Amino acid sequence: MSILDAEHRSIWIVAAVLAVAPLPVLGSSYYEGILAHMLLIAVLAVALNIVFGQTDQLFLFSGGLAGFGAYGTAILADWLSISAWITLPIVALLAGGIGLFVSWVSAKRNFSVVLIAILTISLQFVFSEVFVGARDITGGSTGFRYDYLSFDAITAATGLGSKLVVYYAVLVLLVASLLVYVRLVDSKYGVAFAALREDELAAQSIGIDVVRYKTTAGFVAAFLIGMTGPFIAKEAGYILPNEFSFFAIDVIVLIVLIVGGLRTVVGPVVGAVIVVAIEQILAANASSWRTAIFGALLIFLFIYFQNGVVVSVRERLERSELFERYLGDSNAD
């Protein structure tokens, strides 16, 4: 594989498009913030694409892990009186460790997808309780200002707005996560993942170490999610438990992944663009119905577009093109 093959090329195209995307809204920190939010959701969707898309482990605690990353980075930086830039990778590794542990136990114990879902949704609830309840260190439901992960040096040197700098930082994170995704899927890991999805028992019998592959996926995904969390708070400028609730993160990320298409490389990005666009339209016209509409959307998508809206639409287009060409040929005869 090379860095210029088809999959990598699509990543570079996405990166190039996203690099110029803020140009039309330059100077508006509101829209720059929305774009940054869009990329953050995309990174979370890439992570879920690895752990759920590739290995069928339904992690329903992305919000909790992201919150763990965000709160952890800030709190650890304060405790140790060091820069959040140092605590960020440490906490992300810890988040990865949580993912690894969940995957390891689930794989060892042969948990079905239902049990992983229950286990992680319970953990999500625990995380939320701690964010709200441990007032002394998290500030409870009033949160605290998120001044960590300072970009002052960059904003001073380049003169760019702080939201824009956050946007580009997240873009780097997104491209890195997409590269990790392709690297994983194109390696022996990808082959093993495919074998596991087909038939776990058969995969095991030909010598695939099920536990190892699943824990790798769990670690990588949780690490990425833990890495993303602090930027969610950074983008908002303020950290609140609500930013990391099940409904704010997990539900949205699931929709993004289904809209974009499970197991596609740039699907999470396309999904994030579509879902954030819908979010903005709703925010302007029907903000109090936002949750309800996303719930309905989730039901609708899973009934009719399980393989991803983008994938289905493309397939349908291709089929109709083939159909026309076929018809055209037969008419010529």
Add this chain to the structure above:
Amino acid sequence: MVTASTLLGVAVDGLAFGVVLALLGVSITLVFGLGEVLNLAIGIFAVLAVLAARTAINSGVGLAVGVVVGLVFIGFVGFVVDRTLLRFVYRSTGEDRILLGIFITLGLAVLFEGVLINYFPAQYGLSLGVEPISFGTVVLTGSSLAVIALGGVALIALLVFLRRTFLGKATRTIFQDERGAQLVGVNLRRIRTFIFVLSAAVAGFAGLIHATGSTVSVSTGFEFTTFALIVSIVGGVRSIIGAIAAGLVLGMVSQFANFFVGSYVATIILFVTAIVALFAKPEVLS
């Protein structure tokens, strides 16, 4: 120093909460055992019953009638959901059905929550107005005793139904062997509908009796769902008796943890208990 009578009071509150948890656990277990559908909307069903009852009572009917309205309403919602959305779920099989069930009921929970929050933004309760009852030095919460009595009767009624009636036996047959049940002439789809409605009503009943002692809000729905989930995993996902036992134990754990350490730490203890149980006895669960 904590006196014995205080501890007894906590134990009664714990038992009351345990009964609510047991009912929630049973309602999620019934549906999962019967058709591999993990109903993540179960919590919002419980809340919905309370809101329907509250609305009816506010419009002038008595408490008892209000409770019946809540139960009938949630049963009807269960029926509609089963006939419409679950149709798509039962059409698929195996892993696909499990995933589809999770996502559709999750979407349903989000949808209900999003709609309801616009109309019911506050906390809602159904106070019975029962005074605390004292036996000598022991003072017990009146509503807890009522919850234990009502919930206990409901649980016993459920068990009797499942063991003694034809419909109950047919249900348990499907739990044990779906194909075998079909071969002896059990109408799978009809029983699934019936059990889904029953499970919605059981969840609604759990919400209603819980609301006699405290209040619920729309966001309590997710909390109820997670409680129902941990009860069902501790109880063994497919076992009704297991769910009841797990509910009672976890209710006690929760209230005692609440009494001794308080606040969110109690919730963490509750969930850690559940997760330890999940790790400790995998064979019942897979």
